[in-house]
Amino acid sequence: MPTNAPSIQTSLRIIPRDQHSISRKGVSPNALRVLYRLHEAGHRACLVGGAVRDLLAGLEPKDFDVATDATPEEVRHLFRNCRLIGRRFRLAHVVFGREVIEVATFRANIDDGSGDRQVHDDGRLLRDNVYGTIEDDAVRRDFTANALYYDIADFSVRDYVGGFEDVNNRVLRLIGDPETRYREDSVRMLRAIRLAAKLDFGIAPDTAAPLPGLAPLLAEAAPARLFEECLKMFLSGHAVASFEGLERHGLLSALFPETAAALAANRSGALRHMLIEGLRGTDRRVAIDEPVSPAFLFAVLLWPAYCRSLMALQAQGLNTVEAERRAADRVTLHQLDTIALPRRFSLPMQEIWLMQSRFSQRQRKRVVRTLSHPRFRAAFDFLVLRRAASPAHEEDIAFWQEAQQNPDTAIAHHPAVEPESGDGDTADAPRKRRRRRRRSHAAGE
Structure with missing residues (x-):
């Protein structure tokens, strides 16, 4: 049965190369290889998500993700070092030794019945493999700061939901209705805390407001996934800020x-x-x-x-x-x-x-x-x-x-060291016990 998400208005803003701070020198050479090969094969290819956000915020990204209009099978056809993973989200991983470049096909939020999308009755998103345009892809991402695209075709940054301004203002804001987005995936609440701590961003009031009331939804998340999220939250160098964020937004009692x-x-x-x-x-x-x-x-x-x-x-x-x-x-x-x-x-x-x-x-x-x-x-x-x-x-x-x-x-x-109970001089204690054992043995013969 078709599933239709609420409509989210987009407004494309193109930030040309001379008006943003991203340089190819800050991008992984392997990510550039993937971007260029997709582009040369006639596909649209953009660096997306945390890497773009971090580069604009003056941070050094650890991971580089690519978004494209190529399907996972088309990506695999272009790269011999590619493997396809995931059922909930079908992805292509292009492997360069220890570095993995994740390539995702543009996804849509509206399913006309031709894709593979499943939503639980309570709003949780179980599968999301409905492909669409770059505009569709932007509105289905979680935060505006993560919905920015660095287009390899002209080295511009493309912003459909106001993320460029939010990064400049150091604000974390959900795309769409916050309560709906949290119900789709309750772990987004922890992700909001973690990203705000990592980036030293504030959480927009409308994004923060539902957190205390929806905290019980974390009980429905897979415990193994919450363990992994805790490792990201507390072992990435921002543990104190993350813990204080959990306290401040009413999530600590749901997690611990x-x-x-x-x-x-x-x-x-x-x-x-x-x-x-x-x-x-x-x-x-x-x-x-x-x-x-x-x-x-x-x-x-x-x-x-x-x-x-x-x-x-x-x-x-x-x-x-x-x-x-x-x-x-x-x-x-x-x-x-x-x-x-x-x-x-x-x-x-x-x-x-x-x-x-x-x-x-x-x-x-x-x-x-x-x-x-x-x-x-x-x-x-x-x-x-x-x-x-x-x-x-x-x-x-x-x-x-x-x-x-x-x-x-x-x-x-x-002075605080005590002898063994029942012993005299500590240094002689083992010898005394051995003599006692020998006498006892002899008496029993």
Whole structure:
């Protein structure tokens, strides 16, 4: 059955080469190869989306996408190094070693029945493979800043929905009715937060207004997709701004419900201060091109929820060890309802949490075991981060810093180190236990 989207008015504005800041020097040579070959074959070919937006905003794009009137099959015919992917959105990927240039055919928002478009009853777009003109393609994109086309034919920028002005004014604005566009794809709400944080753009009032009310729609998104969106949001160098955007626009409780509840209940603000400091550290590492583990990231994001759950279980009378394990399992399980956190990250995340109580234990064997634990370094870094919430961890931090440099010296001389229970002099303890075992064995013969 034909599906008709609401009509969106367009007005073409052509910005000639001498009136915009895009230079081919800033464009990937491989993207230029794709653009020129499509153009030479008689097809319209434009650089589109984030690359155009970033170049106009003075940023360096990481990806270069191409839009064309060639169908995916025609693109594959032109490039031997091409593969077709996707069912929801049929795309061509032209592969140059590690770089992939994504080529999409101009799509239309109106299906006359001849294309492949499917919309769920609640407005979600399930498939969108109805091809059209460049004008059609512009209005079906999400934000005006992403609907700009750098035309290889004359090196102009073509703007159909006011995106050029919005980029200049540093404003993120949805194309069409915001509520309708969010219902088509609820993850657009997170994308709005992420792009505003990355670009340091404001979100237009009409684009921001529906966010709090539509936040529950995120529960309908695939948890695996939300996990990927979280990685983009928090591991791209703009984690603090993204988190603050989630808070400001009412989306935090939909994405991290137990963390949001714990932060609201923490009157001192210490947990939030620690979380923000952790995200700030993540941004610093990304800025200097150092790796950040998703396990550590989610340990930071879910720590407030873990602390709140731990306190509740201890209040029920559970001993510390059991309460810690149950709290870690409970928080992880509940979060999986929203975000599909893989076990290769959730298990190390839990180990980081559970090791925190070990840092106050100074018995000789426990010190040695803790230092040799494969998650020690991440757990210790997390302990250092906890200092942002409370200075009470200073003594533990000092001891373990020394223990990493010279464990024997730390164990022998640090006043807080305790001997093993029931032993006298720590250095002689193993020999005494061996003598006791031999006597017991002899008595039994």
